[in-house]
Amino acid sequence: MSTIKERLAADFKEAMKARDEVRKNTVSFARAAIKQYEVDNREELDDAGVSAILSKQVKMRKDALEDFEKAGRTDLLEAYNKEIAILMEYLPKQLSGEELLELVKATAAELGVEPGSGRAGMGKLMGAVMPKVKGVADGGAVKKAVESLLG
Secondary structure, three states: OOHHHHHHHHHHHHHHHHOOHHHHHHHHHHHHHHHHHHHHHOOOOOHHHHHHHHHHHHHHHHHHHHHHHHHOOHHHHHHHHHHHHHHHOOOOOOOOHHHHHHHHHHHHHHHOOOOOOHHHHHHHHHHHHHHHOOOOOOHHHHHHHHHHHHO
16 A cells, blocks of 8 residues: 555544545545545556545646636635645645756756747657646646746
8 A cells, every 4th residue: 555545544533533624525425536546547646646536536626726716606616625625735845936947957958959949849849748747736837937948
């Protein structure tokens, strides 16, 4: 069993003892998503696989935030933000905007993509950066960093 799954199980028990409904429900949903993947694909996930599932859970909640904001549902906004914060505790530390931009600049220099060259080198640069930041940066953040570099 992966260490993240063990931590999720332990935190689920702690949340139940502490009567922390938000944490209990969030961890329960995360564990269910992991279990569903394992049953569907008949394989046990390691930490990298668990991180990928948790990243998808975070992305789903972030995508829903925009809709809740448009609908004026501040109650759901708060709840989802709490859930995102809880899930982020189980993911590797995310790169900051500055760290991500530096990585994009370094990769652009390696590939010979000129800053300010417009969208011409976007696909090439995105393709090279994404594997480097797997699990530590969101694809949307990478896209913004690449766009800011290319102009």
